[in-house]
Amino acid sequence: MSKIKTEKKRERQAAHAERKANKKKAKPAIWDGNVRDAALTILLSVDQNQAYSNLLLHQTIEKYKIDKKDRGLLTELTYGTLQYKMTLDFYLEPYVRGKLDEWVRWLLRLSLYQIAYLDKIPDHAAVNEAVEIAKHRARHRGVSATVNGILRSILREGVRDTTSIKDDATRISIETSHPEWLVRRYIEGFGFEKTEDLLIENNFPPLQTVRVNSMKADTTKGLETLWAEEYSVKRSSTIPECLHIIEGQPARSKAFADGVITIQDESSMIPAYALDVKPGMRVFDMCAAPGGKTTHIAEKMNNEGELIATDLHQHKMKLIQQNADRLGLSVIKPEVLDGRKAKDHFEKESFDRILVDAPCSGLGVIRRKPDIKYTKSVEDFASLHAIQLDLLDSAYELLKVQGKMVYSTCTIDKMENDGTVEAFLAKHPDMELAPVENAPEALPQLRENGMMQVFPQDFNSDGFFVAAFVKKG
Numbered sequence: 001m002s003k004i005k006t007e008k009k010r011e012r013q014a015a016h017a018e019r020k021a022n023k024k025k026a027k028p029a030i031w032d033g034n035v036r037d038a039a040l041t042i043l044l045s046v047d048q049n050q051a052y053s054n055l056l057l058h059q060t061i062e063k064y065k066i067d068k069k070d071r072g073l074l075t076e077l078t079y080g081t082l083q084y085k086m087t088l089d090f091y092l093e094p095y096v097r098g099k100l101d102e103w104v105r106w107l108l109r110l111s112l113y114q115i116a117y118l119d120k121i122p123d124h125a126a127v128n129e130a131v132e133i134a135k136h137r138a139r140h141r142g143v144s145a146t147v148n149g150i151l152r153s154i155l156r157e158g159v160r161d162t163t164s165i166k167d168d169a170t171r172i173s174i175e176t177s178h179p180e181w182l183v184r185r186y187i188e189g190f191g192f193e194k195t196e197d198l199l200i201e202n203n204f205p206p207l208q209t210v211r212v213n214s215m216k217a218d219t220t221k222g223l224e225t226l227w228a229e230e231y232s233v234k235r236s237s238t239i240p241e242c243l244h245i246i247e248g249q250p251a252r253s254k255a256f257a258d259g260v261i262t263i264q265d266e267s268s269m270i271p272a273y274a275l276d277v278k279p280g281m282r283v284f285d286m287c288a289a290p291g292g293k294t295t296h297i298a299e300k301m302n303n304e305g306e307l308i309a310t311d312l313h314q315h316k317m318k319l320i321q322q323n324a325d326r327l328g329l330s331v332i333k334p335e336v337l338d339g340r341k342a343k344d345h346f347e348k349e350s351f352d353r354i355l356v357d358a359p360c361s362g363l364g365v366i367r368r369k370p371d372i373k374y375t376k377s378v379e380d381f382a383s384l385h386a387i388q389l390d391l392l393d394s395a396y397e398l399l400k401v402q403g404k405m406v407y408s409t410c411t412i413d414k415m416e417n418d419g420t421v422e423a424f425l426a427k428h429p430d431m432e433l434a435p436v437e438n439a440p441e442a443l444p445q446l447r448e449n450g451m452m453q454v455f456p457q458d459f460n461s462d463g464f465f466v467a468a469f470v471k472k473g
């Protein structure tokens, strides 16, 4: 081999080794004590792998046993940056020239979130940390200079004003960071004021709530049990067995381990009321996993009768069983089944009550999973509407005459919720909406109409939809 060729080969090998080393640098461990770097890794994974932000955050905190102080900041940075992604892009837009690597864009969003929204972090600290992360992750020094330049320019000139945006739908879309097509869809369905309240509320952290297991304690006893464990808790004024957690992680409590409480969002407690079960009934929960509503229904049945809890996925069966065991509810029978085939699996008209807590677009839980708002499309609503209708049709065949059926979702969309109810009623003239007389007084709509759309701003719960039907025969 000639001397020149050998030289070239060596250069190529050196370049290859450098690229390899840089690649390693670009993928740091998720937790090395640097909260901002860990937040950046989570944000990138949510964006690139469609990972759920809440699950990834939880896994990271548990896996690396991140302490309370860092846990708080990591959660704030991850959720805040995701929640305000579009707003932050609007602020960045005038300063970004040319194409940026995705990780650099997320680093800028993460840093700008601290500058624009977090008073407790000094601006210069946010910039310095961003520059250090850029130096540590980048393959060349130009990146940290770009990050430094952009952030310092914004600090100097202040963030862009949104009030000059003439179109109100566009303005609130940017201010609250929700896709404009979704904002317009909401305004058309619910009016401007309700939409604006919803979008603002979606950027607040969700309230933690628990349900007291009526088989083991009444609400007062549940409250006192948590107080004795030094949790800061108060009674809800909406659902009688619901408690609001002001401070503390109830999943770590003895009350939870002993099955005195279970963690459930307040609006998810409505279907068990709407179903109006009695002890001894034969009940079917068609889309049951992980069993939040199944266990509530079993408690209302006083653990007497038959409660078949099915779900499409085998791996979710153990979640239902674990919840039933922890809460001491032997009436629940988990079974893997596609709800659409249930009509041929069970005897026709053999159930007194059926719950169809259907798969849905999940727009009611944006506070818990902010990434949802950027990934849904109009096509999703249409296909979910079709699946929901198939599930309801199948349930209809199995419901006794005079039996009651409930359809619920954790979403806020007219095509999925009202549209599905309308299509179902049109197909089955012997089904009627059934006012829920036993519903808590705080839910007058359900008591009067048998149907209600809950918005997060109503009583600080997830967005939720419930419709109760009776089979007239």
Ligand SMILES: C[S@@+](CC[C@H](N)C(=O)[O-])C[C@H]1O[C@@H](n2cnc3c(N)ncnc32)[C@H](O)[C@@H]1O
Binding pocket: 268, 286, 287, 288, 289, 290, 291, 292, 293, 294, 310, 311, 312, 313, 316, 337, 338, 339, 340, 357, 358, 359, 360, 410
């Ligand atoms: C909203 S979640 C149910 C939550 C549950 N009811 C609770 O309260 O814990 C919807 C469930 O429907 C299940 N699912 C989706 N398609 C289904 C089908 N065709 N048949 C039965 N279950 C289905 C999903 O696996 C998911 O667990």
